[in-house]
Amino acid sequence: MGLPPVTLVHAKDHPVLGDAPAWTVSEVQFHYSGPPQGHGHVVITLVRDQKRRRIEFPSVADFTMTTAFTADPSPLRILDVTHLQWSGVSVRVESQCGGFGFWAAAAKSGRAPAAPRHTGRRRRPAE
Numbered sequence: 001m002g003l004p005p006v007t008l009v010h011a012k013d014h015p016v017l018g019d020a021p022a023w024t025v026s027e028v029q030f031h032y033s034g035p036p037q038g039h040g041h042v043v044i045t046l047v048r049d050q051k052r053r054r055i056e057f058p059s060v061a062d063f064t065m066t067t068a069f070t071a072d073p074s075p076l077r078i079l080d081v082t083h084l085q086w087s088g089v090s091v092r093v094e095s096q097c098g099g100f101g102f103w104a105a106a107a108k109s110g111r112a113p114a115a116p117r118h119t120g121r122r123r124r125p126a127e
Contacts, residue, residue, distance in 0.1 A: 011079040014091055016055055016107040021075035021096070023048045028100075030063060042102060044076075044093075059088055059105035069099030076100070078107060 017023065023046035031041040040060035046053045055078070074097035081092045081103075094101035 008079060008081065008092060010083050011081050011092060014078040014080040014107055016091075016109045017046070017053060017078055020046075020078045023053065023076070025073040025076060026052070028065065030060075030065075040102075042093075042104065046076075054110050056108045056110070057091060057093065057102070057104035057106070058108075061089070061103045063102040064100065066099035068097050069095050072097070074099070 013020065025044060026047045027043075027045040029043040031043075033039055033041075039058075040063055042057040042060050042063065044055050044057070046055070074095045077092075077094050077096065079092040079094075080090065082090045086103075088105050089103045091104040091107045092101070093104065093107075
């Protein structure tokens with residue numbers, strides 16, 4: 001069951017992440033719980049000026065990620081859509097290229113783990 005297409009003229013930027021389009025998507029994790037719950041949970045890690053942020057979205061519906069987005073992730077819009085008054089939906093996430101998007105019940109921000117450090121050592125390939 002998908003949600004109907006909607007024009008988000010009255011949607012405002014969600015306060016979970018200021019200036020979301022200025023951040024670059026580093027990682028997207030989609031977790032799905034099968035029946036009887038049948039819902040998804042998305043975790044997005046974003047980077048900007050060597051800072052990392054992690055945003056979690058519970059109860060995800062209509063998750064879409066196309067090769068257009070995975071080949072060249074475009075900036076995201078994270079929108080507050082509470083004005084739609086849909087039960088269980090208050091957030092819309094979408095890429096500017098249109099190749100990524102979903103609806104979610106909420107958005108929760110946290111610090112992302114630090115990026116792996118490169119030690120400068122090179123390992124010899126296994127023989």
